[in-house]
Amino acid sequence: MQPDLFANTSQQAGSEHVAQRATWLRAELNRHNHAYYVLDHPSIPDAEYDRLFLELVGLERAHPELLAPDSPTQRVGGAPLPQFEQVTHAVPMLSLGNGFDDEDIVAFDRRVREGLQLDDEVEYATELKFDGLAINLRYEDGVLVHAATRGDGATGENVTANIRTVRAIPLRLQTATPPKVIDIRGEVMMFKADFAKLNARQREAGQKEFANPRNAAAGSLRQLDSRITAQRSLRFFAYGIGLLEGADMPASHAALMDWYAGLGVPVCVERAVVKGAAGLLDFYQAIGSKRNALAYEIDGVVYKANRLQDQQKLGYVSRAPRFAIAHKFPAQEAMTVVQGIDVQIGRTGAVTPVARLAPVAVAGVTVTNATLHNEDEVRRKDVQIGDTVIVRRAGDVIPEIVAVVPERRPTDAQPFVMPVLCPICGSPIVRAEDEAVARCSGGYIKCAAQRKGGLQHFVSRRAMDIEGMGEQLIDQLVDKNIVTTAADLYRLGLTALAELDRMADKSAQNVLSALEKSKATTLARFIYALGIRHVGEATAKELARHFGKLDVLMDASVEDLMEVADIGPVVALSVRQFFADPLSRELVEQLRAAGIHWSEHEGVEKVVKPMQGKTFVLTGTLPTLTRDAAAEMIEHAGGKVAGSVSKKTSYVVAGEEAGSKLAKAQELGIVILDETGLIELLKEVHEENH
Numbered sequence: 001m002q003p004d005l006f007a008n009t010s011q012q013a014g015s016e017h018v019a020q021r022a023t024w025l026r027a028e029l030n031r032h033n034h035a036y037y038v039l040d041h042p043s044i045p046d047a048e049y050d051r052l053f054l055e056l057v058g059l060e061r062a063h064p065e066l067l068a069p070d071s072p073t074q075r076v077g078g079a080p081l082p083q084f085e086q087v088t089h090a091v092p093m094l095s096l097g098n099g100f101d102d103e104d105i106v107a108f109d110r111r112v113r114e115g116l117q118l119d120d121e122v123e124y125a126t127e128l129k130f131d132g133l134a135i136n137l138r139y140e141d142g143v144l145v146h147a148a149t150r151g152d153g154a155t156g157e158n159v160t161a162n163i164r165t166v167r168a169i170p171l172r173l174q175t176a177t178p179p180k181v182i183d184i185r186g187e188v189m190m191f192k193a194d195f196a197k198l199n200a201r202q203r204e205a206g207q208k209e210f211a212n213p214r215n216a217a218a219g220s221l222r223q224l225d226s227r228i229t230a231q232r233s234l235r236f237f238a239y240g241i242g243l244l245e246g247a248d249m250p251a252s253h254a255a256l257m258d259w260y261a262g263l264g265v266p267v268c269v270e271r272a273v274v275k276g277a278a279g280l281l282d283f284y285q286a287i288g289s290k291r292n293a294l295a296y297e298i299d300g301v302v303y304k305a306n307r308l309q310d311q312q313k314l315g316y317v318s319r320a321p322r323f324a325i326a327h328k329f330p331a332q333e334a335m336t337v338v339q340g341i342d343v344q345i346g347r348t349g350a351v352t353p354v355a356r357l358a359p360v361a362v363a364g365v366t367v368t369n370a371t372l373h374n375e376d377e378v379r380r381k382d383v384q385i386g387d388t389v390i391v392r393r394a395g396d397v398i399p400e401i402v403a404v405v406p407e408r409r410p411t412d413a414q415p416f417v418m419p420v421l422c423p424i425c426g427s428p429i430v431r432a433e434d435e436a437v438a439r440c441s442g443g444y445i446k447c448a449a450q451r452k453g454g455l456q457h458f459v460s461r462r463a464m465d466i467e468g469m470g471e472q473l474i475d476q477l478v479d480k481n482i483v484t485t486a487a488d489l490y491r492l493g494l495t496a497l498a499e500l501d502r503m504a505d506k507s508a509q510n511v512l513s514a515l516e517k518s519k520a521t522t523l524a525r526f527i528y529a530l531g532i533r534h535v536g537e538a539t540a541k542e543l544a545r546h547f548g549k550l551d552v553l554m555d556a557s558v559e560d561l562m563e564v565a566d567i568g569p570v571v572a573l574s575v576r577q578f579f580a581d582p583l584s585r586e587l588v589e590q591l592r593a594a595g596i597h598w599s600e601h602e603g604v605e606k607v608v609k610p611m612q613g614k615t616f617v618l619t620g621t622l623p624t625l626t627r628d629a630a631a632e633m634i635e636h637a638g639g640k641v642a643g644s645v646s647k648k649t650s651y652v653v654a655g656e657e658a659g660s661k662l663a664k665a666q667e668l669g670i671v672i673l674d675e676t677g678l679i680e681l682l683k684e685v686h687e688e689n690h
Contacts, residue, residue: 018059022066025056029072041215043405045390046299047331050098073319083224084157087148089136090183091242094153094319096129096302096326102281105303108325109277112305115314115322121276122305125253126283127239128270129300129326131214132189133221135159136242137169142178144171149221153319162221163188165230174264180246184265186238190217191295194233197628204643205659209380211402212392213297227656231621235296237268252306270294273306284327291329300328333392333402334367336360338385341372341416345424347453348533349439353378353416355389355401362393370399374436378416382406386413424449434644445484445583452478454531458486462537463529464521467514468507476500486529487590490515519595523550526591526598530584534574542566543575548603550588554579563612568640609638610685617645619662620655622675630678637682645670653678 029052035043053072060067067073099105112122134150147163148156163169166188190198195213202209210216220232238260241249250256257267274283280303287301305311305323314323340356353372360367370391372378383389383401388408393399418438422429427442444451455474459466469489477483482496492515497508521529527550528540535543546564547553553575561572578584616634618627618641625633630653631641645652645664652665653673665672673681 015063018063019066022056022059022063025052025059026068026071029053029056033072042211042390043407045331045333045335046328047333048335050100050328084159084222086151086155087136087146087158088155089148089151089153089242092153093134093136093150093156093185093242094316094321096324097317097320098300099325099327105280105284105325105327106277108303109280112310112314112323116305116310121279122310123252123307124274124276124280125257125304125306126272126274126280127257127302127304128237128268128287128298129302129328130187130189130237130239130268131212131297131299132187133214133218135163135186135188135221135236137163137184137186139173139178139182139184141180142173142175144169157222159221161226162223162229165226166234166236168234168236168266170264175262178247178263179244182244182247183242184238184260185240185242186236186266188217188221188234188236189213189296190220190233191235192297193295194235198232201627236266238265239267239302249308252308253304253311254306256308280327288329298329299332300326302326330364332363333390334360334362335388335405336367336391338383338387338389338401340385341378341383343419343423345422345440345447345449345453347444347450347457347531349441349443349447349450351418351422351429351438351440353418355383357389357391360391362391362399365393367391367393367399370401372401372416375416375418375431375438376436384409384413384415386410422447422449448478451484455483455486455489457531458529459489460529463525464518465525466511466518468511469514472502473500473511485587485590487587487594490519490591490594490596519597521596521598523548523598523600526550526596527553530578530588532575532578534571539567539571546604548601550600552603554585554588559613562640566635569615569642611637611639611682614639614650615642615648616640617642617649617652617661617665619652620658622653622655625675630675633678633682637685651678651681 029049032043032049032052035041036049056071057073060071060073099108109122113119116122136148136150136156137144138146138148144160144164146158146160147169148158148160150156164171190213192213195210195216198216199209210219216232217234220229220234223229238257241256250259252273254271254273257271261267270287272283274280283303284301287298291298303325304321305314311321311323314321316322337358338355339358342354342356344352344354346352351374353375355370355372357368357370370389372381372383381401382404384404386409388405390402390405391399392402418429420429421427422440422442425440425442425447427440427446429438430441431438440447440450442450444454452471452474455478456471458464459469459474466489474483477489477492477500480500482492483489492512494505494508494512497503497511498505500508522544524537524541524544527535527543528537542564543553543561547556556576556579558569558572558576561567561575562569564572567575611634616639618630622630634641639650642649645661645668647668649665649668649670651671651673652661653675654662654665655675662672
């Protein structure tokens with residue numbers, strides 16, 4: 001019989017296609033590895049990387065002849081930076097296999113039981129999968145001698161000088177009988193609050209912001225100048241061990257973590273010992289429910305056979321231990337395409353660019369829009385219509401664009417252009433020199449969007465708490481010109497409400513009852529409900545506590561307002577301008593006439609503080625004080641902290657790398673203090689006044 005030449009040709013073409021796909025996947029994954037581990041600049045979301053990686057694993061399993069020594073499946077991480085001395089790990093630092101759903105975890109538990117030849121449930125240690133940079137800490141006779149990154153698993157980068165600046169890491173173990181040698185493995189990371197402060201400083205200095213806490217931690221740890229690392233608030237949690245000499249290995253992973261804690265090494269408290277697959281899945285659910293409330297970023301949890309004897313029996317595959325697995329949470333990042341950029345008008349007139357996206361699933365929710373915050377943010381991230389972007393959504397946070405994928409930008413991509421007129425009312429859009437946000441100039445009288453936003457704020461739960469007065473109802477009231485200001489709400493009648501869409505006599509009566517109930521309120525709620533710019537719930541409470549009576553607040557000067565705790569010149573001026581506006585005063589009187597009332601008191605006694613009327617500007621890095629701590633000291637003495645230097649500045653407090661603010665202060669002849677001078681000045685005026 002003649003051979004089927006067409007079949008052979010088809011098989012050959014199929015094999016060539018598979019080989020080409022594997023070659024492409026290896027090159028693509030290696031490129032992304034380099035971007036992630038070496039450049040600290042991820043080019044795709046973790047979920048996309050995982051998808052490509054699993055595809056390559058599948059191809060290599062189905063076609064063993066395609067397995068190559070340089071395949072990403074045969075290595076961990078990326079090559080060390082050439083600027084750092086290389087360190088060979090005594091015990092390789094391997095990564096973990098991943099599980100993405102319950103079936104993966106049940107299968108992992110089955111493999112462990114089979115490997116241990118057990119019918120009973122296996123005991124597991126469970127902990128968090130941190131989103132930071134893996135580090136090996138070498139201690140000899142209890143003293144930290146060097147620290148190295150994971151690198152490619154066998155060789156890492158010597159970052160000892162930088163690690164010594166991380167205050168969470170002990171330079172000496174807290175024990176009189178330390179092991180001769182111990183390699184402590186763990187994660188260097190940056191907490192969310194510290195990340196936000198770092199990016200705020202980056203913005204103030206006109207420097208590039210970090211995309212996420214992991215990037216910030218990695219970038220901070222790999223500074224060639226350890227003084228820069230020292231300025232960053234890095235943390236550390238231990239989770240494993242490498243070489244150990246001169247001490248007995250603990251019997252379990254849980255015991256190892258307890259031992260570390262006793263040595264003064266930070267370990268995470270969010271860990272447990274559980275039994276069986278059910279215990280693993282319960283831990284996963286429990287951590288998932290509190291994930292967004294944690295002080296740091298995690299992208300999953302880790303399960304390990306708890307007994308070290310079991311770990312040794314199960315052993316390793318080429319790149320990961322058989323006794324452990326990472327159970328990853330649904331991706332909080334995904335890639336999609338920007339199909340357009342529109343603007344939204346807020347209740348204060350703020351114009352917010354919003355990216356319209358090709359629908360994409362992120363953290364279990366289909367995302368079609370993402371905020372771009374303001375025009376400067378669009379320029380900084382260089383987002384254009386047609387771009388492929390990485391979108392992030394964490395919990396209930398509004399989705400945002402993390403970064404653009406520049407290599408996927410089409411040739412016909414279009415830059416965003418801020419409109420000159422409000423799309424709602426046609427009023428000019430203006431932007432003050434000292435503000436990042438552009439605003440519609442129409443105000444709530446001309447602009448229906450601002451009017452709707454203001455009314456939605458007024459009726460909200462933390463303001464006047466008018467139940468049943470939802471967004472759709474307010475939209476109708478404004479669109480039909482039934483309501484112009486908040487006072488008009490209290491003039492509504494049953495007939496007018498009942499005739500609106502989705503309303504009837506009963507629901508209309510419920511709204512009228514809620515309006516009547518809302519008339520008895522508190523001064524703090526009323527102030528907050530007015531929607532004064534920069535006045536949030538906490539500030540409204542402080543204003544009510546300080547002044548006691550609305551009339552006193554309405555007549556307060558900027559200087560009077562600045563005596564209120566935590567109120568600076570920007571907020572004080574905003575409050576003063578609001579109550580100086582005849583329309584605002586008329587609104588207040590109409591609301592009072594409608595029957596809104598609250599209890600009042602005499603307010604707090606006026607206290608003159610020694611630095612009252614003095615304005616300070618902080619610049620550069622101080623030796624021991626953080627910027628927040630220095631600002632708190634100044635404000636406690638009655639002074640105000642401003643962000644820029646002007647003729648009205650009283651003092652400039654300068655640290656290292658002070659920059660342009662120091663130069664401007666010298667040019668204007670403003671008094672310049674260092675940290676010691678600031679402390680002495682505040683101490684001196686304190687003593688003079690006591």
